[in-house]
Amino acid sequence: MAWLWWLGAALVLGVIELVTVDLIFLMFAGGAAAAAVVALIGTPLWVQVVVFAVVSVVLLFGVRPWGKRLLERSTPDTLTNVAAHVGREATVLIDVTDRAGRVKLVGEVWTARASRPGVVLPAGTSVRVVRIDGAIAVVEATADTTLYP
Structure with a gap:
């Protein structure tokens, strides 16, 4: 049942990312999705939290800089x-x-x-x-x- 909470958290974080478009909440959503997979297997809560933290940090520092550069390159500068x-x-x-x-x-x-x-x-x-x-x-x-x- 804990996997549903993690999946719900991933969805909420994904929706927040749609509003902010800074690729931070998307990385946390990825961590929550990974924790949901681990919870589905039946691991204890502390393992789920560790997986969430580790995957989130790896995504934040490994994937986010690359994604941010790609996003900035493909987005035109619009003066406002x-x-x-x-x-x-x-x-x-x-x-x-x-x-x-x-x-x-x-x-x-x-x-x-x-x-x-x-x-x-x-x-x-x-x-x-x-x-x-x-x-x-x-x-x-x-x-x-x-x-x-």
Whole structure:
């Protein structure tokens, strides 16, 4: 009957791994599955716990680094949050200077400022986001924009 508990633990740990995707809980699930096999044979509880610990440690330090490298190689880097806005184009709504202005970036209105001092980007100008400082988009004119000081 103990093998059912180990199998249940392996399933729960597998589900937790689906949420975290860090390959840690998957290694513990493998240890629990190994303990379930040993429990099915009829070994005492202390042997089951030792098998769980040994298999988990071997998987953590032997298999996880290889699996992690494989996962990182096959997963594309996806920029999120403000990092995803850097390099995107925006449209100036209110003249942008090195101190203030407003742009429309991906359907949202952002406070903006020019990346170079003394430059004024007039309303309607197409700009590119250079970086995000807090909640302010730092922008520069695209190549086809004419500027006035």
